[in-house]
Amino acid sequence: MKQQLNWLLVLLVVVFVTGTGLAQETQIGYYNKPGKESLNKFETSKVDSAAFKDVKVRVGGAFALQFQGIEHSNDSGVALADIGNEFNLATANLNFDVQLAEGVRMNLVTYLSSRHHEDTWVKGGYIQFDKLPFLNSEVLNKLMEDVTIKIGHMEINYGDAHFRRTDNGNAIYNPFVGNLLMDAFATEIGGEVYYQKNGFLAMVGASNGEIKGDVTNHGSTDPSIYFKVGYDKQVNDALRTRLTASYYSTNKSANNTLYAGDRGGSRYYYVMEPEEAAGDFSSYFRSGRFNPGFNYEVHALMINPFVKYNGLEFFGTAEFTSGRKASEIDNRNATQLAGELLYRFGANENFYVGGRYATVTSEMNGYEDDVTVNRVQAGAGWFLTNNVLAKLEYVNQQYKDYPAGSIYEGGEFKGFMFEAVISF
Numbered sequence: 413m414k415q416q417l418n419w420l421l422v423l424l425v426v427v428f429v430t431g432t433g434l435a436q437e438t439q440i441g442y443y444n445k446p447g448k449e450s451l452n453k454f455e456t457s458k459v460d461s462a463a464f465k466d467v468k469v470r471v472g473g474a475f476a477l478q479f480q481g482i483e484h485s486n487d488s489g490v491a492l493a494d495i496g497n498e499f500n501l502a503t504a505n506l507n508f509d510v511q512l513a514e515g516v517r518m519n520l521v522t523y524l525s526s527r528h529h530e531d532t533w534v535k536g537g538y539i540q541f542d543k544l545p546f547l548n549s550e551v552l553n554k555l556m557e558d559v560t561i562k563i564g565h566m567e568i569n570y571g572d573a574h575f576r577r578t579d580n581g582n583a584i585y586n587p588f589v590g591n592l593l594m595d596a597f598a599t600e601i602g603g604e605v606y607y608q609k610n611g612f613l614a615m616v617g618a619s620n621g622e623i624k625g626d627v628t629n630h631g632s633t634d635p636s637i638y639f640k641v642g643y644d645k646q647v648n649d650a651l652r653t654r655l656t657a658s659y660y661s662t663n664k665s666a667n668n669t670l671y672a673g674d675r676g677g678s679r680y681y682y683v684m685e686p687e688e689a690a691g692d693f694s695s696y697f698r699s700g701r702f703n704p705g706f707n708y709e710v711h712a713l714m715i716n717p718f719v720k721y722n723g724l725e726f727f728g729t730a731e732f733t734s735g736r737k738a739s740e741i742d743n744r745n746a747t748q749l750a751g752e753l754l755y756r757f758g759a760n761e762n763f764y765v766g767g768r769y770a771t772v773t774s775e776m777n778g779y780e781d782d783v784t785v786n787r788v789q790a791g792a793g794w795f796l797t798n799n800v801l802a803k804l805e806y807v808n809q810q811y812k813d814y815p816a817g818s819i820y821e822g823g824e825f826k827g828f829m830f831e832a833v834i835s836f
Contacts, residue, residue, distance in 0.1 A: 438470040464514040472507040474582035487822025491687040505581040515543025527677025538564025560606040571714035580676030584835040598673035636662040654718040706735025746774035784812040
């Protein structure tokens, strides 16, 4: 244990020294700047934050490294991967944001290092219109005061939880180390139209329902349709409230990945994986997550309340989803409930402590009874600067009602994680 603590102290010093040298950023309009100042920001606002003079290119990045001290066990007798206390593979993102014209912005994110890929690859990108200067229409100019248009191969805006999750190297908005159990995240090709006024938000989107584009004829498929409505209000200096409801639906897909789209991978390396998994990053990169297996038909509703009163902060997720594989006849159901409570304190709320509880109950293909997975996370964090964060987390996850012989029968993993994050 003493040796582990020494490693953690060395890592903390390295993170602090690195973070103090971050460069001054280029100003981009209609944009949430990476770092602490964009905590609890969701969609970009309709406030024009930077005057346009010429094309601007902003290069940014994100880096995350963890020290893992987790043990796992089960009752089935299936041998689990031999894991110990050690550093995980560091993950990193490279971000380009380009101001192309007044109210016109492009975003491109590349994963430099990820759990799923050993090589560099593009996560996705989009173009965002908050103004339409090339059309020179007074009517459209007035309309765009409240409207935003996004088009691209991009992270779809289903639910609010994806704004607080870890995205490969970008972990600065997640107060914990792991994401939700049933982690809704997908990059799909499509477009979204937003209306925002006086705290009211409405969004409608459509996509190809796939993680990638493919002209190969794989039968009849339907697009995915999704929308979000909500209200976000800064009631006074002390109190902010937000409530949104999102719905996502596709009737026929070749390979929908709403709950399996994060190829950056889970933060809990090799937990509850078989013995042969050790060393195989690309095949076992979703360790500890729950995927209901709805890759043909999916209908999902997510409700997210958010309340912040001074330093006290609550964020909740209630998700109800149904779907099936192509080989199944009837839809199955899955429900996720999660709540996190944080207290931010210190100068500029640079410190926080908190906890998250999440539970998923789901019907599974071929199982007679529903299964349940529960997770408890307790954590603390310190923003050394606006762009550097150190986190410590304790996690305990338990698997209930899995059939005899399953690797998850009586399964459990528990232990601590330390994570160092840089985002700029």
